[in-house]
Amino acid sequence: MEIRHLKLIKAIVEEGSITKAIDKLHLTQSALSHQLKEAEYQLGTKLFLRTNKKLIPTKAGEKVYGIANEILDKLSETELQIKEMVFGEFGEIRISTECFSSYHWLPSVIKQFHDLYPNIELKIVTEATHYPLQKLLDNVIDIGIVSDQIKDGRIKYIELFQDEVMMAVSENHPWANKKYVTPEDFANEHLIIHSLPLETVTVHQMFLAPAKITPKKITPLPLTEASIEMVKADMGVMSMAKWALQPYLKNGAVKAIKIGKNGLKRKHFIAIRAEKEYPEYFSHFIGFLQNEINLQ
Structure with missing residues (x-):
C-alpha cells in the first residue's frame, strides 16, 4: 500500500x-x-x-x-x-510595510509560509507602518517592505516587485473618460488617503509635491471599503495600487485612471539590516516572498 x-x-x-x-x-x-x-x-x-x-x-x-x-x-x-x-530552529520574523495596500497580500503569503515552516512565528507590526526603516534600525522589526529608500549603509535593499498606482474615481466623475490625469487636475479635488502623514502617500510624494500642487481637500480614511463607497458616491478620488483596485472595477461604478502620461510606477523592496547575521530561515522567507509575489 x-x-x-x-x-x-x-x-x-x-x-x-x-x-x-x-x-x-x-x-x-x-x-x-x-x-x-x-x-x-x-x-x-x-x-x-x-x-x-x-x-x-x-x-x-x-x-x-x-x-x-x-x-x-x-x-x-x-x-x-x-x-x-x-x-533552522524555532524563531520569529517581525515584518512591517510602509504601504497599507500591501497588507492585502501579505497575510496570505505569511499563512502559506507558516504552513511550510510552522516553527517560525511571523508577526506583522502595524505600528511601524509609517516609519518602517527607522523601526528596522531601532530593532523593532526585522524586515521592512518599502518603496522609498534612504541612503544608509546600515540598510540592505532587495528588490521585490514593481506596481502601478492609479486613481479611483466614480463613473460620473469628470476624470472618468480621461486617459490620464495631471498634477493640475488635483487642485480642486477632494483627495481621500488612507492615513497621514501626507509625505507617506505615494501620489503626493511622487506626483503632486514635485509640481507643488495641493488638493482642495484631503481626508484620511483608513477603511478601504468606506473610501471606495465615497468614490462611488462621487465624494472624492483616491489612489490605489492597480492590482488592489481591480476587484472594485467589475461593475463599472468605479473607474481606474492613469496618473501622468507614463503612469505612476513604484518599486517595492525588502529592507533588512546590512550588518546583522540573520538565521537561515530568514533567507528562506525572503526567497519564498519573492517567488509568491512574482506568481501573483
Missing part, C-alpha cells in the same frame, strides 16, 4: 462520508473510488461496507485505519524534524 492509500482510508473513516472525504483530499469521486479499489485489491479484502453515501469500515478497515494513524503521525513528525535540521 502507498501513503496516498493510508491518507484515503484515514479521511474516509474520520469524515464519515464520501463527500466530505472528497473535499478533504481534493479528489473526484471517481478518483477516490479508484484508489479505494486499489487498496482493497492489494489487501485482498474489503475495507468498507457501502451503505447509501456512507462507507462503514470493516474489521480490516479499522485495522488499517489504526496503522495509518501511526504511520502518518510518524511521517509528519519526521518531516518536521528534517525541516528543523535543514531550515
